Amino acid sequence: MATEALTAQDASAGPPTRGRSYAGRRRRAPLWLMMPGGVYLLIFLIVPMGLLVYTSLQSGGAFSGRFYFDWDFANYTDQIVQYKTQLIRSVSYSVIVTIACLLLAYPMTYWIAFYGGRWKSSILLLILLPFFVSFVIRTVQWRFLLGDDGIIFGPLKDLGLLPDSFRVLATPVAVVAGITYNFLPFTALPLYVALERIDKSLVEAAKDLYSSRWKAFRHVVWPLSLPGVFAAFLLTFVPATGDYVNAAILGGPGTTMIGNIIQEKFLRELNYPEAAALSVILMVAMLILASIYARILGTEDDTLTTAL
Amino acid sequence: MTEREDRDLTDRLLQDAMRTRLSRRSVLRGAGVGVAGISLASLLAACGEDGDGGGGDPGGETGAPADVFAGEPGDTVNFANWPLYLDQAKDKDGNVYHPSLKLFQDATGISVNYEDVIQSNEEFFGKLQPQLQAGDPTGWDIIVITNGRQFNVLTGNEWVYRLDPSKRPNFDANATPFAKDPSYDPGNAFSMPWQGGFTGIGYDASKVNGPVTKLDDLANPAIVGTDSVGMLTSDMPDFVMINLGIDPVNSGPAEWQEAADWLLMQRESGTVRQYYDQGYIDDFVAGNAPVSMAWSGDILYYKVWAGYPDFEFLIPEDGALLWQDNMLVPVGAENAPGAAQVMDWYFDPKIATMVTEWVLYLSPAGGVQERIVEDAAAALDDGYKGYANKLTMTAESEFAFPDDALLAKTQFGTNITSDEQAEEWDNIFLPITQQ
Numbered sequence: 050m051a052t053e054a055l056t057a058q059d060a061s062a063g064p065p066t067r068g069r070s071y072a073g074r075r076r077r078a079p080l081w082l083m084m085p086g087g088v089y090l091l092i093f094l095i096v097p098m099g100l101l102v103y104t105s106l107q108s109g110g111a112f113s114g115r116f117y118f119d120w121d122f123a124n125y126t127d128q129i130v131q132y133k134t135q136l137i138r139s140v141s142y143s144v145i146v147t148i149a150c151l152l153l154a155y156p157m158t159y160w161i162a163f164y165g166g167r168w169k170s171s172i173l174l175l176i177l178l179p180f181f182v183s184f185v186i187r188t189v190q191w192r193f194l195l196g197d198d199g200i201i202f203g204p205l206k207d208l209g210l211l212p213d214s215f216r217v218l219a220t221p222v223a224v225v226a227g228i229t230y231n232f233l234p235f236t237a238l239p240l241y242v243a244l245e246r247i248d249k250s251l252v253e254a255a256k257d258l259y260s261s262r263w264k265a266f267r268h269v270v271w272p273l274s275l276p277g278v279f280a281a282f283l284l285t286f287v288p289a290t291g292d293y294v295n296a297a298i299l300g301g302p303g304t305t306m307i308g309n310i311i312q313e314k315f316l317r318e319l320n321y322p323e324a325a326a327l328s329v330i331l332m333v334a335m336l337i338l339a340s341i342y343a344r345i346l347g348t349e350d351d352t353l354t355t356a357l
Numbered sequence: 358m359t360e361r362e363d364r365d366l367t368d369r370l371l372q373d374a375m376r377t378r379l380s381r382r383s384v385l386r387g388a389g390v391g392v393a394g395i396s397l398a399s400l401l402a403a404c405g406e407d408g409d410g411g412g413g414d415p416g417g418e419t420g421a422p423a424d425v426f427a428g429e430p431g432d433t434v435n436f437a438n439w440p441l442y443l444d445q446a447k448d449k450d451g452n453v454y455h456p457s458l459k460l461f462q463d464a465t466g467i468s469v470n471y472e473d474v475i476q477s478n479e480e481f482f483g484k485l486q487p488q489l490q491a492g493d494p495t496g497w498d499i500i501v502i503t504n505g506r507q508f509n510v511l512t513g514n515e516w517v518y519r520l521d522p523s524k525r526p527n528f529d530a531n532a533t534p535f536a537k538d539p540s541y542d543p544g545n546a547f548s549m550p551w552q553g554g555f556t557g558i559g560y561d562a563s564k565v566n567g568p569v570t571k572l573d574d575l576a577n578p579a580i581v582g583t584d585s586v587g588m589l590t591s592d593m594p595d596f597v598m599i600n601l602g603i604d605p606v607n608s609g610p611a612e613w614q615e616a617a618d619w620l621l622m623q624r625e626s627g628t629v630r631q632y633y634d635q636g637y638i639d640d641f642v643a644g645n646a647p648v649s650m651a652w653s654g655d656i657l658y659y660k661v662w663a664g665y666p667d668f669e670f671l672i673p674e675d676g677a678l679l680w681q682d683n684m685l686v687p688v689g690a691e692n693a694p695g696a697a698q699v700m701d702w703y704f705d706p707k708i709a710t711m712v713t714e715w716v717l718y719l720s721p722a723g724g725v726q727e728r729i730v731e732d733a734a735a736a737l738d739d740g741y742k743g744y745a746n747k748l749t750m751t752a753e754s755e756f757a758f759p760d761d762a763l764l765a766k767t768q769f770g771t772n773i774t775s776d777e778q779a780e781e782w783d784n785i786f787l788p789i790t791q792q
Contacts (some may be wrong), residue, residue: 110776111482111510114490135791196643218645219584219631301584301631302624303792310791317479317591317634318783319486319507 105325116322124326132310132327136334139307142221143290146228150236150285151278153229158237159270162244169245176237184231188298191227192218195299219301227295232288236281243277244270279346287335307331423693426521430695433468436499437481439682440473442552444715457711461702467695475501477635482507485687489516494689498696501551501682504541505591508683509774512547517685519546524697527704527722535764536721539681540606541772548683549700550721552654552712555670555756555767556592556678559641559651563667569648571673572600576623586628587637587649592678593620594786595770596650600675605771613771613785620789632790653756654718661750662717670756672766679767681721714748717757726758 105124109116129136161172179187194201195217205211217223247270255265293308300306307327314324446456458469475481482502488495489511502508511517522529528549536550560569560581567580574580575588589596595605597616605612623629630646631637638655640646642665656670684700686693702708706724713720714729733748755763773779 110779111486111507112513112774112776112779114510114514131788132791192639192643196645198644214583216584216645302629302790305791313787313791316477316483318779318787319479319483320783 101325102329104321105329107322107325109322111319121322124322125330128323128327128330132307135305135307135310136330138305139290139331140334140338142225142228142306143286143292145225146232146289147236147282147286149225149229150233151240151281154233154237154240154281155278158241158244162241162247163249173238173241176234180234185294185298188227188231188294191223191230191299195223218299219304221300221304223299224296224304224306227299228289228292231292231295232285235284235288239280239284240274240277243274243280247273275346279343282342282346283339287339290335291331421519422521422523423518425518425690425693426524426697428694430465430467430698431692432695433470434498434692434695434699435496436469436471436696436699437474437497438471438499438501438551439475442473442501442682442716443471444711457703457708460708461699464702465698467698469699478503478505478507482510488689489514489687492689494691495687497687498690498692499684499699500687501684503680503682504539504769505680506773506779508541508548508685509772511685511687512542513774515688517547517687518690518693520549520686520700521697524694525549525701525704527701531704531706531709531722531724533721533723535679536681540769542683548685549704550681551684551703552716553679553681553719553721555653555672555719555759556589556596556650556680557653557756558671558673559649559656560669560671561641561644561647561665561667562669564644564647569671571675572597572619575648575650576619576626576628578626578628581628581648583627584630585645585647586623587630587640587646587651588620588623588632589637589650590632590634590790592650592680592770593632594782595768596678598771599678599768600673602675604768605678606769608771610781610785613782617785617789620786624789624792652718654716657717657751657754657756661747661754672756672763676766676768679764679769681719681769713757714751717751719757719759726752 103118104116106121107116107118107124108121157176161169165172193199196202197216197218198206202211202215202217206213206215217226251269251273252265255269256262260268290306291308291311293306293312296304296306296309297312311324311327311331314320314327318324443455444457445453447453455471458471462468481500485495485497485500487493502511522545528545532549535553538544539550542548558569558575564585565581567574569575569580575586594613594616597619598605598608598612601615601619603612603615631640633640633649637646637649637651638659641649641651642659651670653670656668659665660668660670686696690696703712704722706722706728709720709722710725710728710732713725714732729748729752733745733752736742736745736748751757759767771782773782
């Protein structure tokens with residue numbers, strides 16, 4: 050907290066003795082640097098976002114040939130009532146996925162950061178390698194691998210090691226495992242950035258002071274890696290909640306996530322207002338959950354930006 | 358044996374060898390791309406509320422054909438269709454082409470830009486809606502849409518041209534009874550069918566515990582097992598209604614609820630593996646869903662052409678759903694006269710046969726069955742016994758060439774024509790799949 054306040058003061062104080070015009074130019078420079086990205090975001094993020102909210106308050110349908118704006122807030126209340134099960138399910142799946150990703154990625158990235166040596170980059174590349182193939186294709190391959198009588202379960206069933214009715218596809222396990230697989234790199238990269246930046250001499254210092262390995266980890270490494278954990282959480286939890294590909298490809302009846310509902314409404318029912326309302330609901334829910342989490346864990350760090 | 362110049366047998370054999378179709382509707386679509394590509398367009402469409410619909414008066418019953426069909430055809434017709442829905446062959450250089458279209462070009466001098474870009478009615482309609490609503494050209498001269506909700510929106514808003522009945526001699530001469538004057542488009546005012554098919558039950562005879570004969574078997578774990586039945590989301594309400602003895606065309610919310618109750622009962626029974634938008638055939642072939650609602654042509658292809666003798670297609674005792682994919686000319690089409698020529702071309706039995714031997718669905722043109730039999734005999738004469746056998750089995754399939762008794766058991770689906778109906782329908786049926 051103390052450093053935070055200090056940084057804030059530094060920034061607000063500014064250079065005290067500069068000439069006026071020079072200072073003005075200096076102050077404008079960042080604005081110009083932000084221009085390209087800013088305009089891009091304005092056009093492709095802010096404007097569609099506005100349209101989304103605008104659409105979410107419309108009524109009408111395809112048969113009447115148009116939708117019209119009439120402050121239809123019922124879109125919101127109806128959707129929450131109708132799809133609370135799927136909303137809750139999406140968040141629960143996503144929580145499990147995030148925890149699973151952290152448990153899988155933390156030891157892995159810890160090892161790379163501390164013991165990877167000159168292989169660090171190569172191993173990181175291995176983590177990134179799946180990105181070179183479309184994740185839809187990779188998920189479809191899971192269907193092939195996990196088929197009820199596929200190349201894994203077929204032989205096991207023939208040997209009598211599994212009951213004939215055993216299956217993984219079309220169950221929540223398949224969906225959660227699929228999302229975990231697809232989002233693992235999103236968790237691993239920010240964790241790696243945070244762990245990599247930890248000064249190894251701090252750990253040595255802890256050991257010099259008769260700390261056990263566990264205590265050194267608990268009191269030195271873990272706290273210093275928290276910003277990475279936070280960034281990993283954001284990059285995994287938020288998109289995983291809205292994911293619909295895994296539920297569509299690996300799920301069955303009873304694993305529908307909110308993303309599937311939104312997709313249905315947009316593409317099958319062509320009910321744009323309700324789809325937009327659900328999207329806004331999901332977005333706001335994510336913002337609220339993420340800010341609660343931010344309050345608890347703190348955000349005063351640039352790991353997220355570095356990782357990206 | 359009549360020698361027909363339109364087909365060289367070796368070409369046809371090559372064609373069979375490169376036949377890798379799965380299902381016209383089950384080609385994997387990049388799910389993510391679908392949403393990303395469409396959402397902005399849809400939003401813009403939704404926001405274009407003030408644009409006056411360019412399609413004339415909605416629901417107008419004037420009946421006069423659009424005058425765009427008069428005049429000389431342009432050089433190119435832009436034709437949007439579903440994947441694997443037209444005959445294909447490879448030329449000497451290995452390029453894929455469509456023999457029936459090449460013959461058209463040779464005969465008329467009009468070239469056809471054929472693209473298989475339609476993977477779902479809803480999605481394709483969603484892409485066109487912004488232009489149609491604003492009265493802008495869509496870039497297509499022919500699109501193919503299944504009878505159903507999107508079809509009715511297009512015709513109801515007159516977002517497609519009224520066809521000129523004087524420009525379809527082949528259609529008048531050869532269209533089958535079910536292709537002519539269908540209940541969803543009286544007098545074929547807006548549309549001519551491309552291909553049709555049945556939605557029935559496909560099952561793998563080696564993987565079920567007893568004979569599947571009727572709808573209720575799909576909810577009976579003793580026969581079909583648990584977690585093993587594939588259901589087709591968009592077809593199942595009509596399919597169930599027909600099997601409950603309800604004619605979907607004259608159905609209302611009370612009947613819809615009956616079908617929904619059956620579907621809920623089925624879900625509770627634990628037999629359902631998945632509700633599919635598309636892609637059911639992959640799970641069916643892999644054995645994950647060895648019993649599934651299925652499209653006739655898909656099962657026919659696997660059984661006859663791909664060597665799965667245990668696959669069976671069944672029209673349940675109480676009936677099945679009949680659907681047709683229809684050619685339409687969207688408003689703003691630049692080459693409507695050319696489009697009319699292409700559409701009528703495919704009602705020439707000779708040309709229709711080329712399509713049917715490739716896609717194996719229900720031909721809207723008559724005279725195809727005899728020609729396939731002829732082709733089979735010709736193939737046999739030339740010593741291609743296997744190919745001849747497949748052609749014969751295709752010609753003998755009652756699902757490609759239904760008799761009147763079978764057709765009498767099938768019906769078209771519900772004809773939803775207003776937003777109120779659509780909402781009511783969605784409220785009844787969506788809770789079944791969206792769990």
